[in-house]
Amino acid sequence: MKKTLYDKLWDTHVVHVEADGTALLYIDRHLVHEVTSPQAYEGLKLANRKQWRVDSVVATADHNTPTRNWDKGLEGIEDQVSRLQIETLDKNIKEFGAKIYFPFLDKRQGIVHVIGPENGATLPGMTVVCGDSHTSTHGAFGALAFGIGTSEVEHVLATQCMVMQKYKNMNIEVKGKLGLGVTAKDVALAIIGTIGTAGGTGHAIEFTGEAIRDLSMEGRMTLCNLAIEAGARTGMVAVDEKTIAYLQGRMFSPTGVQWDQAVKYWSTLQTDEGAHFDKVVSLDATQIQPQVTWGTNPQMVTTVGGKVPDPLLEKDPVQREWMQRALKYMDLKPNTPIVDIAIDKVFIGACTNSRIEDIRAAATVAQGKKVASNVKLAMVVPGSGLVKAQAEAEGLDKILLAAGFEWREPGCSMCLGMNEDQLSAGERCASTSNRNFEGRQGPGGRTHLVSPAMAAAAAIAGHFVDVRTMA
Amino acid sequence: MEKFIRKEGLVAPLDRANVDTDAIIPKQFLKSIQRTGFGPNLFDEWRYLDRGEPGRDNSARPLNPDFVLNKTRFEGATVLLTRENFGCGSSREHAPWALQQFGFQAVIAPSFADIFFNNSLKNGLLLIQLESKIIDELFTETAAKEGYRLAVDLEQQTVSTPSGRSFSFEIDAFRKHCIMNGLDDIGLTLNHADKIRAFEAKHKVAQPWLFS
Numbered sequence: 105m106k107k108t109l110y111d112k113l114w115d116t117h118v119v120h121v122e123a124d125g126t127a128l129l130y131i132d133r134h135l136v137h138e139v140t141s142p143q144a145y146e147g148l149k150l151a152n153r154k155q156w157r158v159d160s161v162v163a164t165a166d167h168n169t170p171t172r173n174w175d176k177g178l179e180g181i182e183d184q185v186s187r188l189q190i191e192t193l194d195k196n197i198k199e200f201g202a203k204i205y206f207p208f209l210d211k212r213q214g215i216v217h218v219i220g221p222e223n224g225a226t227l228p229g230m231t232v233v234c235g236d237s238h239t240s241t242h243g244a245f246g247a248l249a250f251g252i253g254t255s256e257v258e259h260v261l262a263t264q265c266m267v268m269q270k271y272k273n274m275n276i277e278v279k280g281k282l283g284l285g286v287t288a289k290d291v292a293l294a295i296i297g298t299i300g301t302a303g304g305t306g307h308a309i310e311f312t313g314e315a316i317r318d319l320s321m322e323g324r325m326t327l328c329n330l331a332i333e334a335g336a337r338t339g340m341v342a343v344d345e346k347t348i349a350y351l352q353g354r355m356f357s358p359t360g361v362q363w364d365q366a367v368k369y370w371s372t373l374q375t376d377e378g379a380h381f382d383k384v385v386s387l388d389a390t391q392i393q394p395q396v397t398w399g400t401n402p403q404m405v406t407t408v409g410g411k412v413p414d415p416l417l418e419k420d421p422v423q424r425e426w427m428q429r430a431l432k433y434m435d436l437k438p439n440t441p442i443v444d445i446a447i448d449k450v451f452i453g454a455c456t457n458s459r460i461e462d463i464r465a466a467a468t469v470a471q472g473k474k475v476a477s478n479v480k481l482a483m484v485v486p487g488s489g490l491v492k493a494q495a496e497a498e499g500l501d502k503i504l505l506a507a508g509f510e511w512r513e514p515g516c517s518m519c520l521g522m523n524e525d526q527l528s529a530g531e532r533c534a535s536t537s538n539r540n541f542e543g544r545q546g547p548g549g550r551t552h553l554v555s556p557a558m559a560a561a562a563a564i565a566g567h568f569v570d571v572r573t574m575a
Numbered sequence: 576m577e578k579f580i581r582k583e584g585l586v587a588p589l590d591r592a593n594v595d596t597d598a599i600i601p602k603q604f605l606k607s608i609q610r611t612g613f614g615p616n617l618f619d620e621w622r623y624l625d626r627g628e629p630g631r632d633n634s635a636r637p638l639n640p641d642f643v644l645n646k647t648r649f650e651g652a653t654v655l656l657t658r659e660n661f662g663c664g665s666s667r668e669h670a671p672w673a674l675q676q677f678g679f680q681a682v683i684a685p686s687f688a689d690i691f692f693n694n695s696l697k698n699g700l701l702l703i704q705l706e707s708k709i710i711d712e713l714f715t716e717t718a719a720k721e722g723y724r725l726a727v728d729l730e731q732q733t734v735s736t737p738s739g740r741s742f743s744f745e746i747d748a749f750r751k752h753c754i755m756n757g758l759d760d761i762g763l764t765l766n767h768a769d770k771i772r773a774f775e776a777k778h779k780v781a782q783p784w785l786f787s
């Protein structure tokens with residue numbers, strides 16, 4: 105039978121199936137961070153259970169960690185509740201063990217979805233889980249990756265398995281070539297704008313087509329990161345030479361004979377010609393423009409040349425009400441051109457866009473320019489210590505600092521503002537993160553999702569601007 | 576986990592689509608390392624007029640009188656009626672915990688986000704998917720009649736209205752069994768420990784690099 109990539113990954117991990125199709129799926133890699141794990145470890149302790157396979161766990165602290173004052177160590181964490189959560193992770197890892205742990209202040213510490221791939225802890229053909237919805241990111245490597253809740257974290261720790269039903273297969277094909285200045289982020293937002301935030305619910309998405317093959321591994325991670333915002337718990341891209349080239353020589357990548365063996369197997373991780381997809385969506389890459397969200401959900405998106413839509417033109421009353429509520433929250437008037445929207449802050453970072461390529465894109469736009477005077481804060485937060493070191497080696501930090509950006513320590517930062525990096529009520533932010541929900545970046549804060557190049561361009565202009573038109 | 580077979584309770588209507596997990600329980604409450612105490616901060620930014628912080632006494636905070644859960648007629652509600660794609664966003668299990676600890680036992684909507692769906696059922700918070708048309712009717716009936724209640728029967732897989740109408744809903748047999756019997760997933764899975772070990776041995780031969 106012809107199989108999709110998802111079928112293959114699924115089939116090679118099924119341990120047991122119940123009569124109604126509920127399966128036990130074996131998990132190869134379990135990424136752990138401080139927010140969704142404490143109650144899981146506590147559950148294990150209370151039930152007197154052990155971890156099934158210690159060497160499947162890779163852990164780091166990222167959500168609560170500060171992006172400044174690292175020289176003060178733990179004392180630099182002002183919020184005592186945050187600090188307790190970070191210390192609790194330390195304690196749990198010490199007690200239960202892990203393959204590797206990159207604690208707060210470690211030079212390889214960073215956002216869990218950045219450190220997995222960059223250390224070769226995410227490999228093709230793996231099943232990967234993490235107590236975080238953006239685990240879909242790891243699907244960029246031809247892996248099957250799911251975000252899970254805390255009960256599931258505990259379940260995987262104790263049994264190395266997930267209880268789940270198989271999803272349907274969905275193919276999102278992006279044909280043709282992307283225009284200059286159009287990035288993976290724009291592709292992802294354009295897809296969500298097309299199919300909606302529930303468009304992929306119940307499906308495993310495979311991204312295919314020339315535009316996807318053309319993306320770098322960083323770009324593919326950005327794309328798969330946003331699969332969850334399209335409602336799909338998992339998104340993936342088939343393995344090719346880029347995947348393999350990226351992994352060679354990483355900390356946990358196989359070596360020697362095992363590398364050759366692995367490469368041989370990984371090269372089979374593609375959908376068979378003619379395999380069946382339950383749902384197919386096709387986009388024309390040449391038509392995709394830089395995207396900017398205008399509302400409080402990633403589906404509320406338009407092109408930089410577009411306008412804030414008019415809810416009165418929406419026929420469905422539930423949708424109309426939803427749009428009106430969003431515009432009220434965002435303090436935007438219908439028909440305002442996107443380029444007329446001025447911003448207060450800029451955030452370049454998050455597991456969506458905090459990799460080296462993203463920082464290069466921002467620095468390219470910022471080179472020789474200055475952040476506009478109406479912009480109170482433009483911050484760049486690298487995804488990990490390794491990304492930070494690489495960017496500094498390339499001199500990108502200097503370019504950004506000279507332009508007036510702040511250059512911070514790695515972590516989730518203002519993507520969700522669990523640390524002190526937050527928007528104040530009413531502030532408007534051009535952000536490279538993945539969620540523009542009400543209050544996401546700080547209570548009352550207003551988020552517009554964009555690519556790193558578009559965020560940097562907005563910082564320079566003080567309002568949204570088509571990066572392709574900047575000299 | 577508490578058993579769920581049949582429950583009947585007051586309905587609160589939350590007439591919004593795409594309610595995300597950041598709205599259900601804002602991030603500052605995720606700093607807790609406990610599994611309980613989230614109920615008072617359910618929908619925190621909608622329910623209160625000021626900003627909530629973990630550890631604060633919520634009883635002294637100013638309530639938003641316009642928010643549906645603050646209306647006296649919905650006090651003590653155990654069934655939440657809402658719109659499509661409820662629970663979209665993050666994987667935080669604090670969302671179903673907060674709903675449950677507030678007092679909700681069931682949520683009825685046209686659709687739910689996948690991770691939220693799993694997280695809820697693992698905690699015995701029953702999520703019931705009904706057609707949009709039926710949801711519209713239930714919203715109308717809830718608005719029309721003070722004290723409107725619905726009965727949820729998991730065994731029969733039905734939701735029944737006071738006038739005796741009944742709608743059936745789908746649920747996987749395995750999940751239904753777990754919720755009805757209040758079973759612990761981990762214990763059930765560990766019954767297959769031999770199978771897991773056998774799989775592992777085979778997997779190690781096929782992809783040894785995953786184990787080195």
Ligand code: SF4
Pocket residue numbers: 166167215216217236238454455456515516519520537538
């Ligand atoms: S960067 Fe944002 S989306 Fe990514 S893991 Fe951190 S908080 Fe979640």
